[in-house]
Amino acid sequence: MTASVHGPVDVVCLGESMVTFLPTQAGRLADVPSFVRGIGGAESNVACALAAAGHRTRWVGRVGADGFGDHLVSAIAAYGVDTSAVARDPERPTGVYFRTATDRATDAHEVVYYRAGSAASAMSPHTVPSGAIRSGRVLHLSGITAALSPDCLALMRDLATRRDGGPLVSFDVNHRPGLWGDPSAAGVLLELARGADIVFVGEDEAEQAWGVRGADAIRAALPEPSVVVVKRGAAGAVSFTRRPERHSAPDPGAVTDTDTDADTVTTVPAPRVTVTAPVGAGDAFAAGFLSATLRGLTAGQRLRHGHLWAAAALTVPGDLAAPPAAGHADRLAALDDEAWGRLHLGPGWTGEDQEVRTP
DSSP: OOOOOOOOOOEEEESSSSSEEEEESSSSSSOOOOOEEEEEEEHHHHHHHHHHTOOOOOEEEEESSSHHHHHHHHHHHHHTTBOOTOOOEEEOOEEEEESSOTTTTTOOOOEEETTTTOOGGGGTTSSSSSHHTTTEEEEEEEEHHHHSSSSHHHHHHHHOOOOOTTEEEEOOOOOHHHHHHHHHHHHHHHHHHHHSSSEEEEEHHHHHHHHHOOOHHHHHOOOOSSEEEEOOGGGGEEEEEGGGGSSSSSOTTTEEEEEESSSEEEEOOOOOEEEOOOOOOOHHHHHHHHHHTTTOOOHHHHHHHHHHHHHHHHSSSSOOOOOHHHHHHHHHHHHHHHHHHHHHHHHHTTTTTTTOOOO
């Protein structure tokens, strides 16, 4: 099933989506007896989450002319995402991968990709429809796509460039060393990030890729983007917003909101979360932040919505979770700093009738 969105598009997301096989129990891949089929892909995850929240989204990608490609397109379209610009490749397969149930940050985590030579790796400036890509208010990309092939890298270099009159370019660094296989990744990812308007980067991945430590140093390495969001895991997130965009009134969502010569710097801690599965939080955070950006909310509110959407992903078993209802999230994002600091979110918290646990 292919879905089309009629009218203006809020966010276009471009990248590879794969069929994922999630283990039915914990353990090594060698010991897991069965898996449940799902879908996964950083950019399509963002598109699905935003569509579930009522935004008009389009996913642009390339899949094989096979059953897995059929499943991906149908599953993503079921969220309300426009998939009309997804190409089908008769010669290359749809990518798939298997993973264990453990945290990606631990040595016990295993993930096995079958994506070399996939249909998505054939994306290039000549094989994707430029009109469909640039038709939204925001174009969301990630560093994963650049690692898939030289053609994909050429496409990313073409897209990750600020243009007058074009969409805001949102770029999630998503450093995946295993995909690159050579040390060029660091320079490429820095180049692409510097061409974007909004950048999402983890404090840990910036240190790993660029040898840059701390939020201030990351902003110094990325002076061009209008907004740089540094994710600090359980410690929260920091946004650097170029001062012409700052708000004259105090930001009710910001725990700290200070000015430098160039930026408004906003820091918001993450709420405590009882984690069901430690996957999908980064994509959900980006989607929540972009949703709040599209709604014109303040920097602090954008960060809080990012945290809340990430918490929704962390409290479900799979990579992709429905975001909290807008009214529910708005009420939590509007809490004063003391009440925000007491939040403790667990499985089921996104339901309107589910009480959020506090100490």
